[in-house]
Amino acid sequence: MVRQTLARTASPEQFASSLLGRIDALARAHGLVARQSWGDVALADVIDQELEPHAEDLPGRIEQGGPPVQLNPKAALALGMVLHELGTNALKHGALSDPNGRVSVRWSLEDGSGGRRLTIRWTETDGPRVAAPATRGFGSELIERQVRHEFGGSVTVEHPPEGVRVTLTLPENRHLFRAAPGLSAAPS
Amino acid sequence: VTAELAHRRILLVEDETLIAMDLEAMLRQRGCEVVGPFADVADALGAVASERRLDGAILDVNLGAEKVFPVADALADSAVPFLFLTGYDREILPARHRGHAALAKPYRAAELMRLLAEAAATAPARRSADRSSGPGELPEQGS
Numbered sequence: 001m002v003r004q005t006l007a008r009t010a011s012p013e014q015f016a017s018s019l020l021g022r023i024d025a026l027a028r029a030h031g032l033v034a035r036q037s038w039g040d041v042a043l044a045d046v047i048d049q050e051l052e053p054h055a056e057d058l059p060g061r062i063e064q065g066g067p068p069v070q071l072n073p074k075a076a077l078a079l080g081m082v083l084h085e086l087g088t089n090a091l092k093h094g095a096l097s098d099p100n101g102r103v104s105v106r107w108s109l110e111d112g113s114g115g116r117r118l119t120i121r122w123t124e125t126d127g128p129r130v131a132a133p134a135t136r137g138f139g140s141e142l143i144e145r146q147v148r149h150e151f152g153g154s155v156t157v158e159h160p161p162e163g164v165r166v167t168l169t170l171p172e173n174r175h176l177f178r179a180a181p182g183l184s185a186a187p188s
Numbered sequence: 189v190t191a192e193l194a195h196r197r198i199l200l201v202e203d204e205t206l207i208a209m210d211l212e213a214m215l216r217q218r219g220c221e222v223v224g225p226f227a228d229v230a231d232a233l234g235a236v237a238s239e240r241r242l243d244g245a246i247l248d249v250n251l252g253a254e255k256v257f258p259v260a261d262a263l264a265d266s267a268v269p270f271l272f273l274t275g276y277d278r279e280i281l282p283a284r285h286r287g288h289a290a291l292a293k294p295y296r297a298a299e300l301m302r303l304l305a306e307a308a309a310t311a312p313a314r315r316s317a318d319r320s321s322g323p324g325e326l327p328e329q330g331s
Contacts, residue, residue, distance in 0.1 A: 004213065142205070142206075145209060174228070
């Protein structure tokens, strides 16, 4: 990660800041999993954990919701990194860089022909007008690779003018997550 | 002896994305062609079966709930040299694979590349389209 971040940053300051953010994201996800004695954790908690640093400064501007889903430790770490990259991007260029911007993270479980899938939709609104970036950064590559490599899933990124939309589609066949019907979706 | 990695086709099996990306970048920097990375046994076995040429492989032992050994068996059957990456000591390796190099994580990049180059250099011959040269050895069947 250090080598990859170094290869993509222009200045020592930018390098340090990007790298520290990524290490922090890993540490957060790691801490969450460790508190469950390296067991499964709720998707809602992973989202909270990774977006907390932004949410504290921006009350009411990040919302999340979906059915109870439990992630295994490996999946929690991978999704934690993905959410960190999305949050960082929103803060630097997207909805969280604007006083009126908002982020919504919603997910659903769907049964399709290839089995059950978890779809996570990251939607930014009311931020600065968006245009597709000319180049793809390490953050985008990290998201794409985490999802494709660890979940066998796919990512679509759209850039409508009102805000970035990212859809993560994760098949259940690698047993990285499961529906948790016994749990309430309400915060404990 | 200078062990060379340029133009070698290297199979990469590693489930952790960050490590996989790091290894891939490292191999490309040395002029390798990277096959993969693959995160599970089924995908890696598919590549071993379909790739016409592999000159070496890096195998992460633990792939989530799976172990990489069926891939190691398939590579051994095809005389493709490989080395293991493991978070544990060598005891985890089945006896039939103890002769292969195993590097504990966190690995040193230079040492890993040196071991890989040495392994690739000891390959008896490059695998060709004709893979039926073995004396009637049966490949081990995966479960």
